[in-house]
Amino acid sequence: MESDFIAWLRQRVPPHPQLLLGPGDDAAILRLGDRTDCVVTVDLLTEGVDFDLQAVSARRVGRKTLAVSLSDLAAMAARPVGMVVAVALPRRGGRQLAVDLFEGLAEMAERYGVAVAGGDTNSWDGPLVVSVTAIGQTTAVGPLLRSGAKPGDRILVTGTFGGSILGKHLDFEPRVNESLLLADRCRLHAGIDTSDGLSLDLSRIAAESGCGAVIDLDRVPIAPAAHELARQQNDGRTPLDHALSDGEDFELVLAVAPEDAARLVSEQPVAPLQLTDIGEFIVESGLWQITAGGIRQPLQPRGWEHRFD
Amino acid sequence: MESDFIAWLRQRVPPHPQLLLGPGDDAAILRLGDRTDCVVTVDLLTEGVDFDLQAVSARRVGRKTLAVSLSDLAAMAARPVGMVVAVALPRRGGRQLAVDLFEGLAEMAERYGVAVAGGDTNSWDGPLVVSVTAIGQTTAVGPLLRSGAKPGDRILVTGTFGGSILGKHLDFEPRVNESLLLADRCRLHAGIDTSDGLSLDLSRIAAESGCGAVIDLDRVPIAPAAHELARQQNDGRTPLDHALSDGEDFELVLAVAPEDAARLVSEQPVAPLQLTDIGEFIVESGLWQITAGGIRQPLQPRGWEHRFD
Numbered sequence: 001m002e003s004d005f006i007a008w009l010r011q012r013v014p015p016h017p018q019l020l021l022g023p024g025d026d027a028a029i030l031r032l033g034d035r036t037d038c039v040v041t042v043d044l045l046t047e048g049v050d051f052d053l054q055a056v057s058a059r060r061v062g063r064k065t066l067a068v069s070l071s072d073l074a075a076m077a078a079r080p081v082g083m084v085v086a087v088a089l090p091r092r093g094g095r096q097l098a099v100d101l102f103e104g105l106a107e108m109a110e111r112y113g114v115a116v117a118g119g120d121t122n123s124w125d126g127p128l129v130v131s132v133t134a135i136g137q138t139t140a141v142g143p144l145l146r147s148g149a150k151p152g153d154r155i156l157v158t159g160t161f162g163g164s165i166l167g168k169h170l171d172f173e174p175r176v177n178e179s180l181l182l183a184d185r186c187r188l189h190a191g192i193d194t195s196d197g198l199s200l201d202l203s204r205i206a207a208e209s210g211c212g213a214v215i216d217l218d219r220v221p222i223a224p225a226a227h228e229l230a231r232q233q234n235d236g237r238t239p240l241d242h243a244l245s246d247g248e249d250f251e252l253v254l255a256v257a258p259e260d261a262a263r264l265v266s267e268q269p270v271a272p273l274q275l276t277d278i279g280e281f282i283v284e285s286g287l288w289q290i291t292a293g294g295i296r297q298p299l300q301p302r303g304w305e306h307r308f309d
Numbered sequence: 310m311e312s313d314f315i316a317w318l319r320q321r322v323p324p325h326p327q328l329l330l331g332p333g334d335d336a337a338i339l340r341l342g343d344r345t346d347c348v349v350t351v352d353l354l355t356e357g358v359d360f361d362l363q364a365v366s367a368r369r370v371g372r373k374t375l376a377v378s379l380s381d382l383a384a385m386a387a388r389p390v391g392m393v394v395a396v397a398l399p400r401r402g403g404r405q406l407a408v409d410l411f412e413g414l415a416e417m418a419e420r421y422g423v424a425v426a427g428g429d430t431n432s433w434d435g436p437l438v439v440s441v442t443a444i445g446q447t448t449a450v451g452p453l454l455r456s457g458a459k460p461g462d463r464i465l466v467t468g469t470f471g472g473s474i475l476g477k478h479l480d481f482e483p484r485v486n487e488s489l490l491l492a493d494r495c496r497l498h499a500g501i502d503t504s505d506g507l508s509l510d511l512s513r514i515a516a517e518s519g520c521g522a523v524i525d526l527d528r529v530p531i532a533p534a535a536h537e538l539a540r541q542q543n544d545g546r547t548p549l550d551h552a553l554s555d556g557e558d559f560e561l562v563l564a565v566a567p568e569d570a571a572r573l574v575s576e577q578p579v580a581p582l583q584l585t586d587i588g589e590f591i592v593e594s595g596l597w598q599i600t601a602g603g604i605r606q607p608l609q610p611r612g613w614e615h616r617f618d
Contacts, residue, residue: 033344115327
C-alpha cells in the first residue's frame with residue numbers, strides 16, 4: 001500500500017545538505033541559492049484511474065493535472081513559479097490529445113501565473129499518462145509543513161467536502177491564493193490539502209505533528225454534492241461519511257492558534273470561500289470525533305490510497 | 310510527430326518573467342532568487358518502449374530513468390541538486406517493483422550527489438511508467454544552450470557512438486562531471502546530449518544556432534557495440550550508420566572555438582573518456598558529411614523520434 005511504501009522510503013532516503021524537506025509532506029524543499037528555496041512536487045495521473053477519456057476531455061485532464069500539483073504548493077504556502085509536464089500518448093490520436101492537454105494546462109498555468117517551462121513527449125501502445133512537476137518558491141513567512149500542529153490549535157478548513165466525483169475533482173480551484181493570503185495574515189502552524197479524504201489527510205497532519213485531532217462532526221461543512229452522491233448511491237453512507245472520506249476536495253486543512261482561528265473565522269478573509277473551525281488538535285494521538293452529545297470516540301481515518309502488493 | 314508538436318508548443322507557450330529558457334532545449338531554466346537559476350528537466354519511460362521488464366531488472370530501469378535526466382542537466386552544464394519521481398505501478402507485484410526502482414534511483418542519485426526529494430506513487434492495471442524530474446543549478450559560467458554554436462566552431466564529442474541497445478542504453482554514465490569540468494576549462498558555445506542519435510542531435514544544435522554542421526565521417530568514434538550490432542543485424546547498415554543514428558549514447562556534442570577545441574583534444578582533460586573533433590559548424594544551414602575524398606554532401610539526420618498522429 002502507498003502509505004507503507006512511503007514510510008519505508010522515508011527511512012531509506014539519505015540526508016543531503018540541500019534537501020531541507022524530503023518525502024512525506026505535500027512537496028519537497030531544495031535549497032538552491034543562499035536564501036532561495038525551491039519547492040517541488042510531482043503528480044502523475046493515469047487514464048482509467050484518475051480520469052476516463054470517454055467522459056472527460058483531455059483539456060480538463062490537463063487542467064486537473066496542473067491543479068493537483070498547484071494544490072500541493074498551496075498546502076506548503078508556496079508561490080507557484082513554473083511547471084514541466086511528461087506525457088505518454090497513445091500513438092493513434094495522440095497529437096490531438098497532446099494539443100488539448102496542453103490547452104488545459106496552459107489555461108490553468110495562466111490563471112496562477114505559472115510558467116510552462118518544458119516537458120517530455122512520448123508515445124506508446126498504452127493509455128494516456130500525464131505527469132506534472134510544479135515548482136514554487138517559499139515566501140517571507142517560510143513554508144507550511146504538516147508537522148507544526150500543536151495541541152490546542154484549532155482545525156480550520158476551507159470550503160466544503162464530499163461528492164467531488166460528481167464534478168469538483170476535475171474542475172476545482174487549487175487554493176493557491178487563499179493559502180498565500182492566510183499565511184500572510186497569521187502564523188499557520190501546519191497545513192495539508194485534502195487530496196485523499198478529509199479524515200485521512202487530517203490524521204496525517206496529526207501524526208506528523210506528534211499529536212491527535214478531534215473533529216466536531218456537526219461542524220464539518222458538507223458539500224451539496226455529498227448529499228447528491230449519498231442520494232444517488234443510496235448505500236447507507238451519509239453525506240457526512242462522504243465529506244469525511246471521499247477525497248479530491250483539494251481544500252486546505254490548517255492548524256492555527258485558537259485566537260488566530262477565532263479572528264479568521266470572524267473576518268472570513270477569503271470569502272466567498274468559507275473558513276470553518278471543525279475541531280481541535282489534542283495531546284492524545286489518533287483521530288477522534290465528537291458529536292452534539294459531547295461524547296468523544298475514535299474516528300477511523302478513511303480515504304483513497306493506491307494499493308499494490 | 311514529436312518534433313512537430315514541440316515546434317507548435319514553442320510558438321504557443323507564453324513568455325513569463327521568471328522563465329529564462331522554455332521548451333526546446335535539454336532543460337528549462339526558471340529564475341527563483343535574485344541570482345539563483347533552477348534548471349529543470351523531466352523524462353518519462355514506459356515499459357515496452359524504453360525497457361522490457363522480462364529482460365531488465367527494475368533496479369536498472371530506476372538507474373536509467375535518473376541517468377537520462379542527469380544527462381539533460383549535463384547538456385546544460387548544470388550541477389544536479391535533487392530529483393522527484395512519479396510512478397504508475399502494476400497492482401500485482403508493484404511493491405517489489407517500487408523498491409527495486411528506488412534502489413536503482415538511489416544508487417545513481419548517490420553517485421552524483423543528487424537529493425532524493427520526493428515523489429508520487431500510483432497503481433493501475435497498466436504497465437510500469439516512471440517519470441523523473443531532475444533539478445540542477447547553473448554554475449558561475451552560466452548555462453550551456455543549444456543555440457550558441459558559431460560558424461567556424463569545432464564539433465567536439467565525448468566517447469563513442471552506436472549500438473547502445475546492446476547494453477549502454479541502460480548502464481551509461483551521464484556526462485555530468487565531464488560537462489562541468491569542460492565548461493570550467495573553456496567557454497563552450499553550445500551543447501546537447503545524444504539521446505536520439507548523433508546526426509539528429511547535431512542537426513538540432515545547428516538549427517537552434519542558425520548555422521549548419523559538417524561531419525568528417527572518418528573521424529566519428531564508433532563504439533565496439535556498433536560493429537557488433539551491424540554484424541548481428543547484417544542488414545546492410547554499417548557500424549558508422551549505427552553510430553550516426555542509433556541514439557541513447559548519452560554522450561555530449563559540443564560547439565567549441567577552434568583554438569579551444571585543439572587544446573582540449575590535445576590535453577584530453579576527461580580521460581579515459583575520449584574527446585574527439587568530428588567536424589565543424591558552418592554558415593550554410595543543414596547537416597553535411599565529408600569523407601576522406603574531401604567531397605561535401607548533404608547528410609540526412611536520422612535517429613529516434615516518438616511518433617503519434
